[in-house]
Amino acid sequence: MVAARITVNGKETPISPAAPHTTVLDFLRERGLTGTKEGCAEGECGACSVLVARPGVNKPTDWVAVNACLVPAAALDGQEIITSEGLATAGEAGMPPALHPVQEEMAVRGGSQCGYCTPGFICSMASEYYRPDRCAHADADTDSADSTDSEHGPNGFDLHALSGNLCRCTGYRPIRDAAFAVGTPTEDDPLAQRREQSPPEPVATQYTQDDSTFLRPSTLAGALQLLQERPDAVVVAGSTDWGVEVNIRSRRAHCVVGIDRLPELRELRVESDYIEIGAAQTLTEIERRLDGGVPLLAELFPQFASRLIRNSATLGGNLGTGSPIGDSPPVLLALEASVVLAGADGEREVPLADYFTGYRQSVRRPGELIRAVRIPLPLSPVTAFHKIAKRRFDDISSVAVAFALDIEDGIVRKARIGLGGVAATPIRALAAEAALEGKPWAAETVEAAAQVLQAQGTPMNDHRASAGYRSAMLGQSLLKLYAQTTEAVSS
Helix, strand or coil, rough: CCCCCECCCEEECCCCCCHHHHHHHHHHHCCCCCCCCCCCCCCCCCCCCEEEEEEEECEEEEEEEEEEECCCCHCCCCCCEEEEHHHHHHCCCCCCCCCCCHHHHHHHHCCCCCCCCCHHHHHHHHHHCCCCCCCCCCCCCCCCCCCCCCEECCCCCCCHHHHHCCCCCCHHHHHHHHHHHHEEEEEEEEHHCCCCCCCCCCCCEEEEEECCCCCCCCCCHHHHHHHHHHHCCEEEECCHHHCCCCCCCCCCCCCCEEECHHHHHEEECCCEEEEECCCCCCCHHHHHCCCCCCCCHHHHHHCCCCCHHHHHCCCCHHHHCCCCCCCEEEEEEEHEEEEEEECEEEEEEHHHHHHHEEECCCCCCCCCCCEEEEEEEECCEEEEEEEHHHHHCCCCCCCCEEEEEEEEEEEEEEEEEEECCCCCCEEEEEEEEEEEHHCCCHHHHHHHHHHHHCCCCCCCCCCCCCCHHHHHHHHHHHHHHHHHHHHHHCC
């Protein structure tokens, strides 16, 4: 088997002697690439972000920004990354390297103050700079930060691409100015040209150091066989959860199995009666490939952590952890989704409403993997996702509520409500659904159902919210939906 290595800034670099749990961040810094910084070690500050060549949506390759502090270096065996140092191009003999356009704009517009966060912002900004479908507004002045949309620049730059990057000097305005001023890549830009070629194919990996092993099987069957042979193995996809355990809680595993590149887990199919989403598709890939085709998911994605996290996180991982405060389960419950579980004996489909059995527990058997999530069609036309948290974005929810309603001739024909943060597991609000179904979509019905919804679950007091607040927010969420729906109908 070929020795594990990563192509860093165009140069193949062996992963050895790094331990299997060593993050890409530490791997790079140990090799002198110190632009990649550790700030939080939890994927919340972005100081560590780097670019990875991934399968593209509109081009063969996308340059995707990820948190280097969370990903094990072994998980990028055979892959290709660019750091902030690698963005600059070599200068003439005896001359310093030429700044990349995003580096140039950050410099001239004062976007770098203490400089600690700058390389991370640069990599996230470069990812958006190279997004193939980014285009300037007609007659836009790309040298101006003025825009009719505060979150999108006249150059088509989506400011959410920088979410998950924290500037401790609070220099966000000049950073925004720099983002809204960058132009488009030139034809001779090597990283733009690189998008026209396919990214490196995933390679089978067996990397062992110090009695610990990272394994990447090439097929689903191989992964299931590994899990039978190594029942103690930790399964990772985007590593956005396990990476925190490794960094903050010093967790170690004798065996880690990476499944994020398995082809069988990366399909997205739209059939006549359902949509099937592979469990290892990243949230960003799902968002861009569905392109608003599932409005409730489209409403969820911008509120799910940050773009940096969504570039790695998967639906399979979010469901596999079994967290009662995960953002996707309430939405998928409202959509009446099911999970396809694959094991050595074959596959089985389980409604998500029956999947969770207790705190971080599920019906998934040892040796089984979530292969896909299925969403039945047709979709309910009235949907909403309300996330109640202390911050608008990039925060853990105190309460999450998802609605999917069929309303015909003013009558609620079907109601599905998914809840997170109010019980030991994500739950369906069955009593509130029954209080709505068959009733007129009117203030009297909604107010009565809101009272029922407030009593759903078993909310607790913790540092994010009190039990009373959580219950109150459930009722308010339904009233908000009614107000929004009535406003939309009347307009």
